[in-house]
Structures are given as structure tokens and as C-alpha cells.
Amino acid sequence: MNSIEVINLKKKYKLRSARKARYDTLRDTIVEKVKLLGSIAIKNRSFSIEKSTDFWALKGVSFEVKQGERIGLIGANGAGKTTILKILSRITIPTQGFAVLRGRVASLLEVGTGFHPELTGRENIFMNGSILGMKRSEIKKQFSQIVEFSGVDQFIDMPVKRYSSGMFVRLAFSVAAHLESEILLVDEVLAVGDIQFQEKCINKMKDITEKQDRTIVFVTHNMAALKRFCQRALYLEKGEIVFDGQVEKAIENYLALGDSITGKIKWPDHARPGNNDIKISKMEIINQDLKPEKSIYISHKYYLKITYEVITDNVKPQFSVVLSDKEGTCLFGSINNTDKEFYGKKVLKGNYVTMCEFYANLLNAGTYLLSLIGFSGNFTEQFRIDNALSVEMLDDGILKGDYPGNYGGLFRPKLIWKTEKIDA
Amino acid sequence: MRKDLETTLVTGKRKPFWFVKELIKYRELIFFLTLRDILVQYKQTFIGLAWAIFKPVTTMVIFTFVFGKIAGLPSNEIPYPILVLSGILPWQFFATSLINSSNSIVSNRELVTKIYFPRMALPLSSFGVAIIDFFISFVILVILIVSYGLVFSWKIVFIPLAIFFCIVLSSGLGLLFSSLNAKYRDVSHALPFFIQLSLFISPVAYSDSIIKGNLKIYFSLNPLTGLIGIFRWCLFDNISIEWQSLCVSLSITLFLFIIGYFYFTFSEKYLADVI
Numbered sequence: 001m002n003s004i005e006v007i008n009l010k011k012k013y014k015l016r017s018a019r020k021a022r023y024d025t026l027r028d029t030i031v032e033k034v035k036l037l038g039s040i041a042i043k044n045r046s047f048s049i050e051k052s053t054d055f056w057a058l059k060g061v062s063f064e065v066k067q068g069e070r071i072g073l074i075g076a077n078g079a080g081k082t083t084i085l086k087i088l089s090r091i092t093i094p095t096q097g098f099a100v101l102r103g104r105v106a107s108l109l110e111v112g113t114g115f116h117p118e119l120t121g122r123e124n125i126f127m128n129g130s131i132l133g134m135k136r137s138e139i140k141k142q143f144s145q146i147v148e149f150s151g152v153d154q155f156i157d158m159p160v161k162r163y164s165s166g167m168f169v170r171l172a173f174s175v176a177a178h179l180e181s182e183i184l185l186v187d188e189v190l191a192v193g194d195i196q197f198q199e200k201c202i203n204k205m206k207d208i209t210e211k212q213d214r215t216i217v218f219v220t221h222n223m224a225a226l227k228r229f230c231q232r233a234l235y236l237e238k239g240e241i242v243f244d245g246q247v248e249k250a251i252e253n254y255l256a257l258g259d260s261i262t263g264k265i266k267w268p269d270h271a272r273p274g275n276n277d278i279k280i281s282k283m284e285i286i287n288q289d290l291k292p293e294k295s296i297y298i299s300h301k302y303y304l305k306i307t308y309e310v311i312t313d314n315v316k317p318q319f320s321v322v323l324s325d326k327e328g329t330c331l332f333g334s335i336n337n338t339d340k341e342f343y344g345k346k347v348l349k350g351n352y353v354t355m356c357e358f359y360a361n362l363l364n365a366g367t368y369l370l371s372l373i374g375f376s377g378n379f380t381e382q383f384r385i386d387n388a389l390s391v392e393m394l395d396d397g398i399l400k401g402d403y404p405g406n407y408g409g410l411f412r413p414k415l416i417w418k419t420e421k422i423d424a
Numbered sequence: 425m426r427k428d429l430e431t432t433l434v435t436g437k438r439k440p441f442w443f444v445k446e447l448i449k450y451r452e453l454i455f456f457l458t459l460r461d462i463l464v465q466y467k468q469t470f471i472g473l474a475w476a477i478f479k480p481v482t483t484m485v486i487f488t489f490v491f492g493k494i495a496g497l498p499s500n501e502i503p504y505p506i507l508v509l510s511g512i513l514p515w516q517f518f519a520t521s522l523i524n525s526s527n528s529i530v531s532n533r534e535l536v537t538k539i540y541f542p543r544m545a546l547p548l549s550s551f552g553v554a555i556i557d558f559f560i561s562f563v564i565l566v567i568l569i570v571s572y573g574l575v576f577s578w579k580i581v582f583i584p585l586a587i588f589f590c591i592v593l594s595s596g597l598g599l600l601f602s603s604l605n606a607k608y609r610d611v612s613h614a615l616p617f618f619i620q621l622s623l624f625i626s627p628v629a630y631s632d633s634i635i636k637g638n639l640k641i642y643f644s645l646n647p648l649t650g651l652i653g654i655f656r657w658c659l660f661d662n663i664s665i666e667w668q669s670l671c672v673s674l675s676i677t678l679f680l681f682i683i684g685y686f687y688f689t690f691s692e693k694y695l696a697d698v699i
Binding site: 090092094095133 | 429430431432433434436452453455456457459460463464467534535536537538539540541559608693694696697
């Protein structure tokens with residue numbers, strides 16, 4: 001029996017060109033309408049009308065998911081993965097087509113949706129649980145298990161604003177892991193929290209699916225998690241399903257795509273990623289001579305250059321860069337909070353460039369992917385650009401010295417060796 | 425395989441009364457959202473509570489001075505402070521609940537874009553704080569009435585009806601403005617200004633008996649006039665109801681509610697995309 005049936009789903013978004021304001025104002029709308037009237041009346045095209053263009057995020061997607069099946073959705077940014085989840089979870093409506101879901105649906109597009117910093121852990125469990133669709137009686141029944149699973153029992157009556165971010169994520173996750181719905185829609189949420197806890201969550205969810213025959217739709221960029229967790233995968237490209245079937249084959253499709261990611265990306269004004277405060281306009285890999293370059297020698301340092309516009313005053317731009325291998329396994333991340341002169345200070349509107357230096361002798365030869373996560377103050381309002389850039393590390397042999405063979409592994413650090421003779 | 429699985433059909437089309445069904449299904453969420461707003465408001469108990477007392481009392485003192493003492497307006501044999509406070513109560517309920525509900529969608533943007541629930545739960549659940557504030561002010565009014573040695577009218581039993589009238593009024597406008605606010609953010613700038621104006625064109629600081637003749641019908645176009653009138657009628661024996669203007673106020677309230685409801689149901693499905 002099918003748990004989810006999706007039939008010819010289409011979704012259209014309107015893109016406005018060259019818009020800087022973060023929302024419509026009544027004035028804009030009136031001005032536009034008057035211009036339109038004016039141009040009709042005088043039949044003159046000199047009135048420049050901002051024409052909105054249509055963007056099809058989904059161009060007719062159909063698939064079925066059997067009950068108890070765990071299916072992964074993969075593809076580049078903007079391929080339509082999240083749009084599918086948003087439609088299935090009824091956050092937004094399809095422009096055309098429909099879907100049938102059999103069973104209670106819970107969606108997890110973000111960890112800790114609805115958590116309020118002023119409320120205690122206990123209050124937030126109830127709040128968050130009911131937002132995720134749990135009944136009060138269910139939350140009560142599972143309350144002690146949720147608290148135990150999260151490991152924050154000592155702090156449960158403390159406002160969550162005093163929690164560390166790790167504790168916050170663990171508590172939020174625990175609520176989600178105890179959802180008792182028949183269908184669970186999960187977006188890349190497993191990318192936060194510490195690895196051990198992620199593992200615990202994956203196992204818990206896996207456990208529930210196997211025992212309770214639960215259906216899971218999982219959007220991810222992490223091929224390792226996909227392999228471990230899903231039985232089937234859909235590979236999407238530009239709003240269409242290109243491949244539907246075995247996880248391994250879908251990953252092959254996805255990796256082939258990885259080669260097409262470049263060391264430089266620039267967004268047109270209307271499509272700039274970001275949130276209400278910040279819009280990213282450009283990201284590039286810069287070599288040690290400060291020139292854009294995708295291929296970097298292992299023994300050279302290089303930079304990630306982020307060019308962005310701050311749209312509102314008094315914003316605190318915060319960035320986190322995550323470097324992963326081609327399969328999506330995270331190697332490391334870094335936050336710009338080491339930039340003491342800039343970080344945490346409110347900045348005014350304008351264009352900014354943030355550089356992140358990667359030191360020489362860090363990665364082994366190979367291709368790596370860079371993702372950017374952005375915040376605008378206190379780690380809220382996040383946006384992420386997964387696998388925005390790729391950087392190719394070339395072996396210049398300097399570190400090898402007289403060694404003729406190859407190094408394995410993902411890193412190639414220049415470690416410090418020293419030998420002394422000791423007298424026995 | 426269980427057979428009692430509920431089936432959800434995800435489409436672009438929704439029937440007008442589907443919303444009522446969804447709200448009933450999500451009633452616990454409305455409860456928790458209301459509770460959250462109240463907890464957050466009064467978490468720092470002293471400030472929250474002190475503010476709820478300070479606002480109406482100060483307004484009452486100033487209005488009594490300006491309108492009662494300086495302008496010397498009549499008050500139908502009701503002590504002026506009590507006349508003013510009995511007007512401030514419903515007006516303040518209207519103002520607080522309308523501002524809160526109009527901002528509810530925008531201030532819960534994160535929820536709207538990340539999770540499904542009937543969006544109407546947000547403007548509706550923002551009434552909790554206004555209701556609590558109302559009761560705090562009501563207690564002050566009762567203390568004041570008792571200390572002036574006045575007798576309550578038996579009509580006080582109709583107070584819940586007056587509150588209901590007020591909820592219908594501000595939820596209608598709240599539904600309209602909360603969805604408009606998501607699209608046109610200038611709503612949240614303009615609204616406080618108009619609410620402030622409504623304080624003066626409604627009989628808050630004066631008795632509606634000073635409005636005479638043809639002017640009466642224009643005044644009743646403002647639904648707050650009828651609302652405050654009904655509220656005072658509930659409290660005091662010597663105040664009568666002007667049926668004609670009450671009917672006008674009530675029909676306008678109902679009209680605004682219907683507009684608000686249908687505009688909200690129309691724009692609900694796009695909220696996550698435009699916000």
C-alpha cells in the first residue's frame with residue numbers, strides 16, 4: 001500500500017527583478033499599478049514596468065512511496081527538494097497537481113521550530129510538540145522519555161535562552177525523535193548537533209520506522225547518511241525527477257553533478273540567497289595571489305571570499321563555512337567568530353566582503369565542496385547554501401619530499417617531527 | 425495494517441469552511457500558542473503586571489483631568505474617573521488584541537515558513553494577553569466603583585456578551601490586517617496611528633450622551649462607539665441603550681468580520697510564499 005502518492009506536482013514562484021526591499025510596500029504596489037495604467041493609457045513603453053518573471057520550482061513531479069519505506073531526495077540547490085517537502089507538509093500549496101498522504105504527517109524542516117527563548121525546557125517541549133502535531137496527552141506520556149533522551153534533565157525548568165546551543169539542539173531533536181506520526185518529512189536537519197547525538201537520532205528514527213512501519217522522506221546532501229538511512233532515492237534536477245531508484249545509482253548521478261560545481265558563483269539580484277537582513281551576491285575561491293582560482297596547490301594558502309549586501313541597519317552578520325568531501329561527509333566547519341574586530345558588532349547597510357583564510361598544508365589532493373550557513377545575530381534566521389563552491393586541491397609534491405608514493409586520507413597536514421637520541 | 429489511517433489530500437484548492445474544521449483539529453495548538461504569549465508577557469511578573477495596571481490608571485487620571493476638570497464635560501452622574509476607566513477597558517482590549525493579532529503572522533514568520541498548521545491559529549491565539557490585561561483592569565474598575573460607594577447594575581451579567589462583541593470586532597480586523605501585514609509591512613506602522621486616533625473619536629474619555637442629533641449616526645459608524653456604549657450599559661443603571669446606533673455598530677462589526685475572515689482564507693495559502 002502506498003503511503004504517499006504524488007501526481008504531477010508543479011509549483012510556480014514569481015520573481016521580481018531588481019528588487020531591494022525585503023517586502024512589498026503598499027506604495028510600491030500602487031506605483032506599479034499607476035505605471036501600468038499610464039502605459040496602457042498612453043500606449044507608451046517608456047514607463048518602465050518591473051515585470052515579474054515566473055520561476056517553476058517544480059515542473060511536474062510524480063512519485064509514490066510505499067508504507068514503511070525510507071526515501072531520500074537529493075539534488076543541487078534549487079532542484080526542488082525542499083519545495084516538495086514544503087508542499088507535502090502543506091506549508092505552501094502546489095500551483096498544479098496534487099498529493100495524497102495516508103496517515104498522520106509530521107514535518108521536520110528545522111530543528112526547534114517554535115522554541116521560545118524565554119520559556120523553560122519543559123514549556124518548550126509542550127509548545128514544540130504541539131506545533132509538530134502531537135496531542136497534549138501524547139506529550140505527557142512521552143515527556144520523561146524525551147527529557148531522558150536529550151540528557152538535559154537538570155536544566156529542564158530553566159529558560160532555554162540559558163542553554164548552550166548543543167543543549168538546545170539536543171532537546172529540540174528529542175521532541176522530534178518522539179513524534180508518533182505515520183509519515184515523517186525531514187529536511188537536512190541532521191546536519192546540526194554533535195556527531196554522536198546525530199547518530200543517536202538516526203538510530204532512533206530508524207528504530208521507529210522499522211518497528212512501526214513508518215514512512216520517511218528525507219532531504220539531504222550527505223551521501224553517507226543517505227546510504228545508511230534510505231532504501232531508495234530520488235535525484236532531482238531543476239524541478240524534475242531525473243532518477244528514481246537505488247540509492248547507489250542516485251548517488252552516482254549526484255556525484256557527476258559535483259564536477260559541475262565551480263569555484264565561483266554569482267547570483268543575479270533577484271535570486272540572491274540570504275534572509276531578510278543579508279543577501280549573498282557572490283562567493284569565490286581566491287588563491288594566494290588574490291586571484292579567483294578553482295585549483296589550488298596543497299602547499300598554498302587560499303581564501304573563501306563572500307561578497308554580500310546588508311539590507312537593514314544594525315545587523316550582525318555571522319557566517320559558518322562547512323567543508324565536506326564529494327559524498328557530503330563533513331570534514332570541518334568554521335565560524336567567523338574568530339574575527340574579533342568584526343564579529344558581533346552591528347553593521348550598517350551596504351556591501352561587504354568577508355574573507356576566510358584556509359591555511360596551506362591542510363587538505364589532501366582531491367575535490368571538496370564548500371557550504372555556507374549564514375545568520376544575522378544570535379544564530380537565528382539562518383539560511384544555507386549547500387555545496388555552493390568546489391575547490392580542487394592539487395598535489396605539488398612539496399610536502400611529499402622524497403616520498404614517491406601517494407598519501408591516503410582526506411587531510412595532508414604538515415606535522416612537526418623531531419627526534420632526539422636518549423641515553424638508556 | 426491499520427485501516428483507521430487519516431488521509432490528507434494536498435491540493436491548491438480549499439473550501440471556505442475547511443478552515444473551521446482545521447481550527448477545531450488544532451485546538452490544542454491554539455491553546456499552547458495563547459499560553460506561550462501569556463507566559464512570555466508575564467514571565468518577568470513584576471514588569472508585565474505593573475504595566476497592565478499602570479497604563480489604564482495613568483490614562484484614567486490624565487483624561488479625568490483634561491476632559492472632566494479642564495473641559496468640564498458632563499458625565500451622567502457617574503464619577504468622571506469611573507466613566508473614563510469604563511471606556512478605557514473595552515478600548516484597550518480592542519487596541520491590544522488588534523495590534524497583537526495584526527503582528528502575529530509576521531512575528532511568527534519562522535513558524536509559518538517551517539511548519540503547517542491552520543494560519544488562523546496565530547491571530548486567534550493572540551487574544552490571551554488582551555483578555556488577561558482586561559481582567560486586571562476590570563479588577564481596578566471594580567475596586568474604584570466600590571470605593572466610590574456605587575452599586576453595580578444587575579446588567580453586569582451581560583459583560584461577557586460585550587467582550588464577545590469586542591472579540592468579534594478585533595478578530596475580524598485582526599484577520600484582515602495580519603494577512604495584509606505579511607505582504608505589506610507598512611500596515612504595522614500605520615495601524616498604531618489609527619488605533620491612537622480611535623481613542624479620540626470613540627466615547628472613551630467622554631460620555632456618548634454629549635453627541636447630539638445627526639452626529640450620532642456618524643459616530644455609530646465607528647463600531648467602538650456601540651461597544652463602549654454596551655459596556656457602560658452593563659455597568660450602570662442610569663445608562664440606556666441607543667438601539668439605532670447599536671444596530672449600526674453591530675452590523676459594521678459583523679461586516680468587518682466577514683471581510684476579515686474571507687480575506688484571510690483567500691490569502692492563507694500564499695502566506696508562506698510572500699512573508
